[in-house]
Amino acid sequence: MEKVTLKIFRYDPGKDSQPYYQNYIMELEPGITLLNGLNKVRATQDASLAYRMSCGSAICGSCAMKVNGHALLACKTQLCDLAKNGLVQIDPIGNMEVIKDLVVDLEPFWASLRKVRPYLVPDTLDNPELERKQTQKQFLLIDDVTTCILCASCYSDCNVLEVDNEFFGPATLAKAHRFIYDSRDAKAYDRLEQITELYGVWDCTHCGECSTRCPTETKPMARIEEIRQAVMEAEITNNNGARHVLGFRETVSKSGRLNENYLPARSVGFFNIPALLGLLPVGIRMFVKGKNPPLIHKSIEKVKEVKSIFSRLKKYRKIKPQHITKGDINRLDEDSISERKV
Ligand code: SF4
Ligand code: SF4
Ligand code: FES
The missing domain is CATH 1.10.1060.10 (Alpha-helical ferredoxin)
Structure with a gap:
């Protein structure tokens, strides 16, 4: 039977000075999930391997791990789909501290x-x-x-x-x-x-x-x-994100293209002096590198078509009831x- 190597992240902070990888070779049985594979490794090769699992049916959410660089559920994934080159690298899920091996602090x-x-x-x-x-x-x-x-x-x-x-x-x-x-x-x-x-x-x-x-x-x-x-x-437009959306719409609906001089100031607020000053270093760097947008903002040739799209959108928006009101x-x-x- 074909073999597969599971290259598994190991780390026990109480014992190891550094994380390391340990390889486990096992038979690639047809129909086996990654979780079945890990269970087999733990039962037959190394009982010290730590990972989370419970339902085995993609319901409890506990068996998430990174496999070949991306997070997935071990119980929902067929091992043969991962083992294309005979090697599967398994790491703990990211953006959290490791407690032991594949177990992280959630x-x-x-x-x-x-x-x-x-x-x-x-x-x-x-x-x-x-x-x-x-x-x-x-x-x-x-x-x-x-x-x-x-x-x-x-x-x-x-x-x-x-x-x-x-x-x-x-x-x-x-x-x-x-x-x-x-x-x-x-x-x-x-x-x-x-x-x-x-x-x-x-x-x-x-x-x-x-x-x-x-x-x-x-x-x-x-x-x-x-x-x-x-x-x-x-x-709810008193925030950078919403102002950015509005600024985007304002410039594209008028000229058919984004006015990159207008948008940053519109996003942070025209009277927000500290934020505007904060934009200055980027503006200067862009100027020095010759990447600043032209000072005079020109419309695109077919701007009429863009305007007609926006006016249709406006009509569409008007028929939408505003169901959320403060209080x-x-x-x-x-x-x-x-x-x-x-
Ligand atoms: S990936 Fe995120 S959103 Fe999707 S089920 Fe898991 S926790 Fe929920
Ligand atoms: S940046 Fe946004 S889209 Fe990308 S993963 Fe995070 S929440 Fe999802
Ligand atoms: S073990 Fe429950 S989701 Fe995988």
């Missing part, structure tokens, strides 16, 4: 989730026995996000978290979405306001890694886009995300 992940009140806040607690019903259509708005199994694969591979561990992260933003779009939750506006703060929804760079790694239908990046849409519909019991329009992005 506390930063839980701490981030706690920031967004990951539970329903109903409009009244007067009648706790009250059944809070939803229509099927209302439930479909949150259906995808309710499949999240909190495996932290997205957290592990998020590029922003790699450089800034204050960022809320994809799973947390998806969890916020789950309650923002829940017809029974009374705090949609407050949730949206919180999430537009620094390290929130505007800090995502849209790399798509979280959606690619997510083993469920949650697909966090698409949910982040929907939160941004809700933020703009609620007119109200907030409800998002069921139809506003009828075309779900994945």
Whole structure:
């Protein structure tokens, strides 16, 4: 039978001065999952190997690990799909400290989730026995996000978290979405306001890694886009991200192209002197390298066509009800995300 080598990250902080890799050679049995393979290694070769597992059925979210550089669920992945060259490298999931071997300290992940009140806040607690019903259509708005199994694969591979561990992260933003779009939750506006703060929804760079790694239908990046849409519909625009969106729209709708001199100042705010001064060094560096955009901003040749697209969009936006208003019991329009992005 064909053989496969599992090259596994090993580290016991109480014993080892440095992490190292250990190779385990085993038979590549047909139909075996990576988790089955690890169980076999532990049962027959090395009982000291540490990793998390529970359900074996892609439900509990505990067996996430990095395989050949990307996070996945060991119990959901066939070993033969990974072992193309006879070698599979296995590391702990990223952006968290290692406790032992493939076991990481998940506390930063839980701490981030706690920031967004990951539970329903109903409009009244007067009648706790009250059944809070939803229509099927209302439930479909949150259906995808309710499949999240909190495996932290997205957290592990998020590029922003790699450089800034204050960022809320994809799973947390998806969890916020789950309650923002829940017809029974009374705090949609407050949730949206919180999430537009620094390290929130505007800090995502849209790399798509979280959606690619997510083993469920949650697909966090698409949910982040929907939160941004809700933020703009609620007119929560006193923040850099929303001003950036508005500035983008203003310049492209007028000239057909981005005015890169206007956009940075529009994003931070024209009267935000410290932030404007903060932009100066970049501007000077661009000037010295000859990369500054032209001072006179010109329209593109077919600007009329761009304008007509924007006027059609405006008409489309006008027929959208603004369901989120400050202080109200907030409800998002069921139809506003009828075309779900994945
Ligand atoms: S799309 Fe955003 S949240 Fe997702 S991995 Fe990339 S930066 Fe992180
Ligand atoms: S969003 Fe997907 S990848 Fe992230 S924790 Fe939930 S199930 Fe895991
Ligand atoms: S063991 Fe539960 S998700 Fe893999």
